[in-house]
Amino acid sequence: xxxxxxxxxxxxxxxxxLPGYGSSYGVGLVGEAGAGVVSENPDKFGQILLLQxxxxxxxxxxxxxxxxxxxxxxxxxxxxxxFTVLEGVAYIMAALPIGFVGWVSxxxxxxxxxxxxxxxxxxxxxxxxxxxxxxxxxxxAILSLLVSLLLIIRL
Numbered sequence: 197x198x199x200x201x202x203x204x205x206x207x208x209x210x211x212x213x214l215p216g217y218g219s220s221y222g223v224g225l226v227g228e229a230g231a232g233v234v235s236e237n238p239d240k241f242g243q244i245l246l247l248q249x250x251x252x253x254x255x256x257x258x259x260x261x262x263x264x265x266x267x268x269x270x271x272x273x274x275x276x277x278x279f280t281v282l283e284g285v286a287y288i289m290a291a292l293p294i295g296f297v298g299w300v301s302x303x304x305x306x307x308x309x310x311x312x313x314x315x316x317x318x319x320x321x322x323x324x325x326x327x328x329x330x331x332x333x334x335x336x337a338i339l340s341l342l343v344s345l346l347l348i349i350r351l
Contacts, residue, residue, distance in 0.1 A: 203284025215258030215298025222251025222306020297340035
């Protein structure tokens with residue numbers, strides 16, 4: 197296995213691992229905030245669960261980018277491909293947008309969604325506002341996914 201191949205594999209770890217970490221952290225934040233509300237009013241479980249799902253999307257985007265790298269690089273073909281160092285670095289560069297933006301935006305989205313739990317606790321009819329606040333953070337994760345996918349396709 198060449199160093200370039202190892203770097204290409206590392207790019208999959210960046211694409212999947214960083215947003216996955218951020219999503220698990222963000223989902224955890226909302227779960228912590230929601231647990232107190234649900235203990236007082238179990239009827240709000242569905243609304244809070246919807247908010248808890250939102251920061252998990254970056255992890256899905258990371259998996260999508262990682263699978264695209266695997267497909268494009270030929271890692272799913274049954275044999276291990278060989279890449280130059282430059283090719284391996286190119287895969288890393290393609291993974292960086294979704295890796296870092298997905299990681300950070302999932303954490304911030306979790307914080308915004310956790311704050312939205314407070315909206316639901318006091319005014320359950322205002323759930324749309326809580327989701328909209330959290331969805332605004334999602335915009336940057338989607339844009340970074342788009343950039344990563346375009347870079348991966350061009351490799």
